[in-house]
Amino acid sequence: MFLYGQAEGVPVRTPQQERSRVTQARLLESTVECLVEHGWSGTTTTVVAARAGVSRGAQLHHYPTKSELVMAAVEHLAERRAAEIRQEAAVLPAGPQRLDRVVDMLAAAFTGPLFVAALEVWVAARTDPDLRAALVPLEARVGREMHRLAVDLLGADERAPGVREAVQATLDLLRGLGVANLLSDDTHRRQALLAAWKKQLAALPGLAGGALANL
Secondary structure, three states, rough: OEEEEOOOOOOEHHHHHHHHHHHHHHHHHHHHHHHHHHHHHHHHOOHHHHHHOOOHHHHHHHHOOHHHHHHHHHHHHHHHHHHHHHHHHHOOOOOOOHHHHHHHHHHHHHHHHHHHHHHHHHHHHHHHHHHHHHHHHHHHHHHHHHHHHHHHHHOOOOOOOOOHHHHHHHHHHHHHHHHHOOOOOOOOHHHHHHHHHHHHHOOOOOOOOOOOOOO
């Protein structure tokens, strides 16, 4: 339940609601950290609760199963990372270098902890029907949102021939490069491939170099 202050229509969180929000945030952050450090098999609800400094009862209250906890963590962190990318892009200057910076920011999203955690879940879902059933619609939604984010940041006009495919190819390329970077440092090859791909994007009609007015 929300309480309302003197400002009309402005909800005020109660101390209990704020504690609940903080508890959930700790659990979600700790889940991603555990997936990165210990993998899917080593990430248990008990381990996550201990890492978050949250009681077992509180963890079960918010997320009764491991799958629910992991799905919530992936969704929460994906939303947070997208918001961070938008904030970073908002201060980028217009001009030819903007496209380079935008691609680099998107590439970072496929090499960070969230991507590693997501890969652990994808692999586990291959042989776990219940986990796969929960993951597929979540990943579809996250994928659509990431595509829309890339369209906005690149200033892409998807009505132009080939632009929608180029945006999706960019995301697929970045995802593949992220996977290649998991077992060994692939920085040099990744930078060379991205430099070549940026030139292809810059020459494509329908891209405004990421000059985004409504970000």
